[in-house]
Amino acid sequence: MSKHVFWQALVVSLIIFWAGIMIGILFExxxxxxxxxxxxxxxxxxxxxxxxxxxxxxxxxxCDSSIAESRLFADRIYYEAKELEKYDSSTKLTDExxxxxxxxxxxxxxxxxxxxxxQNKCNNSxxxxxxxxxxxxxxxxxxxxxxxxxxxVLSDLKDKEGDKIILIPIAFDTEINSLGIMxxxxxxDGYPVILINGKYKxxxxxxxxxxxxxxxx
Amino acid sequence: METLTIIFLIFMFFAIYxxxxxxxLFFKNREILFSYPEPKTDFKVSVIMPAxxxxxxxxxxxxxxxxxxxxKDKLELIVVNDESSDGTLKILRRLESKYKNxxxxxxxxxxxxxxxxxxxxxSKGELIAIVDCDSFPSKDSLKKLTGYFRDPKMSAVTSFxxxxxxxxxxxxxxxxxxxxxxxxxxxxxDYVDSVYVTxxxxxxxxxxxxLKVGGFDPKTVTEDVDITWNLLKHGYKTSMCMDAxxxxxxxxxxxxxxxxxxxxxxxxxxxxxxxxxxxxxKGMFGMFVLPYVxxxxxxSMYLFLLTSYLLLKSIxxxxxxYFYSAVANTYIFSMQDINLYPSVTLFYFILxxxxxxxxxxxxxxxxxxxxxxxxxxxxxxxxxxxxxxxYAVLWFPAFYRFFSGDMRWGKDDR
Numbered sequence: 197m198s199k200h201v202f203w204q205a206l207v208v209s210l211i212i213f214w215a216g217i218m219i220g221i222l223f224e225x226x227x228x229x230x231x232x233x234x235x236x237x238x239x240x241x242x243x244x245x246x247x248x249x250x251x252x253x254x255x256x257x258x259c260d261s262s263i264a265e266s267r268l269f270a271d272r273i274y275y276e277a278k279e280l281e282k283y284d285s286s287t288k289l290t291d292e293x294x295x296x297x298x299x300x301x302x303x304x305x306x307x308x309x310x311x312x313x314x315q316n317k318c319n320n321s322x323x324x325x326x327x328x329x330x331x332x333x334x335x336x337x338x339x340x341x342x343x344x345x346x347x348x349v350l351s352d353l354k355d356k357e358g359d360k361i362i363l364i365p366i367a368f369d370t371e372i373n374s375l376g377i378m379x380x381x382x383x384x385d386g387y388p389v390i391l392i393n394g395k396y397k398x399x400x401x402x403x404x405x406x407x408x409x410x411x412x413x
Numbered sequence: 414m415e416t417l418t419i420i421f422l423i424f425m426f427f428a429i430y431x432x433x434x435x436x437x438l439f440f441k442n443r444e445i446l447f448s449y450p451e452p453k454t455d456f457k458v459s460v461i462m463p464a465x466x467x468x469x470x471x472x473x474x475x476x477x478x479x480x481x482x483x484x485k486d487k488l489e490l491i492v493v494n495d496e497s498s499d500g501t502l503k504i505l506r507r508l509e510s511k512y513k514n515x516x517x518x519x520x521x522x523x524x525x526x527x528x529x530x531x532x533x534x535x536s537k538g539e540l541i542a543i544v545d546c547d548s549f550p551s552k553d554s555l556k557k558l559t560g561y562f563r564d565p566k567m568s569a570v571t572s573f574x575x576x577x578x579x580x581x582x583x584x585x586x587x588x589x590x591x592x593x594x595x596x597x598x599x600x601x602x603d604y605v606d607s608v609y610v611t612x613x614x615x616x617x618x619x620x621x622x623x624l625k626v627g628g629f630d631p632k633t634v635t636e637d638v639d640i641t642w643n644l645l646k647h648g649y650k651t652s653m654c655m656d657a658x659x660x661x662x663x664x665x666x667x668x669x670x671x672x673x674x675x676x677x678x679x680x681x682x683x684x685x686x687x688x689x690x691x692x693x694x695k696g697m698f699g700m701f702v703l704p705y706v707x708x709x710x711x712x713s714m715y716l717f718l719l720t721s722y723l724l725l726k727s728i729x730x731x732x733x734x735y736f737y738s739a740v741a742n743t744y745i746f747s748m749q750d751i752n753l754y755p756s757v758t759l760f761y762f763i764l765x766x767x768x769x770x771x772x773x774x775x776x777x778x779x780x781x782x783x784x785x786x787x788x789x790x791x792x793x794x795x796x797x798x799x800x801x802x803x804y805a806v807l808w809f810p811a812f813y814r815f816f817s818g819d820m821r822w823g824k825d826d827r
Contacts (some may be wrong), residue, residue: 220757341733
């Protein structure tokens with residue numbers, strides 16, 4: 197009789213399980229490391245943008261140049277964030293991607309604030325800032341469905357209009373205090389919501405054409 | 414880490430453990446799976462067949478038993494007619510005049526277990542073979558089982574059951590796969606003294622020990638499970654012979670299959686409650702068999718509930734997305750929506766599925782002898798994915814019947 201098999205199976209399965217977890221963690225960390233590198237590049241760029249905004253105040257830089265730089269940067273972090281979201285549901289063992297998500301959200305809040313300042317300083321109606329505030333942590337089925345549709349409509353809009361609109365999706369529930377201040381400023385109390393140029397709030401699902409009505413283009 | 418992920422990983426660990434456990438057992442014993450102790454034919458054997466409305470198969474089964482390769486002076490057949498309402502008794506009376514060592518007992522209806530007890534009381538053998546009326550032991554099967562009783566602690570030895578009517582329909586083909594896998598895992602459990610079911614189609618018992626534990630319990634709906642657990646509880650040994658084959662007629666329609674399997678589930682629950690005091694106590698039975706059976710039930714139900722919950726959630730969400738998409742006038746699906754970055758848990762799941770699938774395929778190949786044939790790959794895939802999922806559902810009516818006190822044999826039960 198082979199009663200030792202109970203212990204042997206335990207040892208072998210512990211090894212397999214441990215190896216699986218380790219490989220999983222390594223795999224997730226390697227994904228996070230790749231994105232962290234990209235994030236650091238973006239972080240450097242946002243400081244550059246902020247510096248340019250200071251120069252704009254001093255009259256050292258034109259509004260057009262500042263807006264052009266902001267558009268480019270906004271587009272870049274929009275697509276980086278899209279890449280990040282692909283990994284979101286695949287990350288099970290580590291918190292790296294979640295932390296990175298939060299840092300990207302902070303970056304986007306900073307960009308939003310910066311763009312609003314540029315809009316005010318330049319008195320410019322050429323910039324269309326579309327901020328999409330959504331729920332990141334455990335949304336209900338209804339909210340998830342709504343967000344999936346909002347996301348799709350906005351993504352289609354972005355694909356069609358390109359850098360004519362600046363789309364900034366931000367998770368509202370990742371405990372970023374500055375975001376709380378921004379949303380208070382615009383009297384936003386329900387989510388998900390699309391905020392267009394700080395004036396129009398869209399809470400219910402609408403078509404691309406309906407959103408375009410509020411955009412200057 | 415999410416709670417769902419933690420629970421999933423715990424279940425994955427246990428699944429890996431049991432896979433490795435069975436694999437090691439197989440690897441260590443791969444050369445002796447089909448071997449058996451030298452037969453000992455000086456035992457007097459009484460074959461008992463409880464019969465209830467079996468006119469379709471009883472004659473064939475009696476003929477099979479009478480043609481068993483076992484000394485005729487050491488073999489008697491007792492058929493206990495449990496007040497059949499069809500022509501069973503008439504056939505039996507005719508066969509009684511044909512075979513000298515066939516005895517027919519006709520009694521009021523009292524269920525299968527009680528019929529077996531009647532047979533035991535009327536028997537003269539030291540060993541008792543129980544054969545279902547819709548089962549057909551192969552010629553040498555009984556002989557091959559006798560050698561195990563050289564061990565004075567051996568109380569029961571069971572056989573390899575396979576589906577006689579496997580080519581009747583796709584449904585019977587699936588059950589054929591199931592029976593082979595069941596028999597194989599049962600044999601592997603034999604190497605840790607944990608054969609916990611001595612099946613109804615053909616099992617051989619030591620009469621002395623059956624009487625010592627009080628015979629078959631008429632209150633249970635799976636008397637074969639109950640008697641085995643009772644014997645294990647009393648410290649007796651049970652075993653299984655892979656080379657002793659018996660074919661049985663498996664249900665060929667969903668309704669009969671459903672009733673049979675719910676009864677099996679109900680019997681399992683009855684046994685778990687009846688022997689709960691032994692849980693995690695008293696040797697292999699309490700320390701391994703009871704936790705193993707309980708764990709199998711919990712995992713089966715949990716995985717079904719979890720899958721249903723996730724599936725239902727996904728369906729509801731997609732309905733809502735569909736509704737919102739109509740309002741937004743956008744497409745609901747595009748190739749970009751497919752997640753190309755599978756999670757670690759999914760990798761685990763796929764790895765385990767592939768390993769289990771490969772092992773099952775190997776099992777089916779190894780057991781391909783005599784009239785058994787390798788089931789098609791599609792049947793095995795269907796069995797692993799759909800059949801086992803449906804099977805998990807049956808625990809719910811079994812639980813319902815258990816808690817509502819419905820412990821009867823139904824008219825479709827076999």
